[in-house]
Amino acid sequence: MSRTLVLVRHGQSEWNLKNLFTGWRDPGLTELGHAEAKDAGKRLKAAGIKFDIAFTSLLSRAQTTCQHILDEVGQPDLETIRDQALNERDYGELAGLNKDDARAKWGKEQVHIWRRSYDVPPPGGESLRDTGARVWPYYMHDVQPHVLRGETVLIAAHGNSLRALIMALEGLSGEEILEREVGTGIPIIYKLNADSTIASKEVLQG
């Protein structure tokens, strides 16, 4: 029984490069981002992974990353479900702003709280808790049944939607998840037990 869940954060986006808050805005990948996504696929191929189904968000940086991975593992036409529930955390009024400009306007500490606290949302946006409140039910209802059926499942998504998912999967506290950064294009492979607890976790670093 495979019961394998692979999480990959999209490769570097144009706005990651420009140091802009992104959230639900939809910039594409940079050249490096495309390369990171392809690399993730190559590493998964080298690890012998074949997927049964893929899930991604409605945002193009995650969708392109997903497609690069599927191309690299030789499954370009695999069934892929796209859902808004996997979108990045909504950054509200911060979306499109330069992170340094935001620090100059609101202060370093306030911006850090908006970026890395668990339950303080940025103006008009979502906290990590809010993001988890849509990611986790979606995972439980739409994704986990595939994994528990013994399938190998890919989720290509975003830094904060994946952090929210990892928090719930690993049973981390709000404080513990704040320490976790999810690297772009670095696959995290979980094997689950039949009772949905984690049997193993492997991070495919470059």
Ligand SMILES: O=C(O)[C@H](O)COP(=O)(O)O
């Ligand atoms: O939405 C964004 O700007 C990034 O994907 C994540 O931003 P963060 O590092 O500020 O959480």
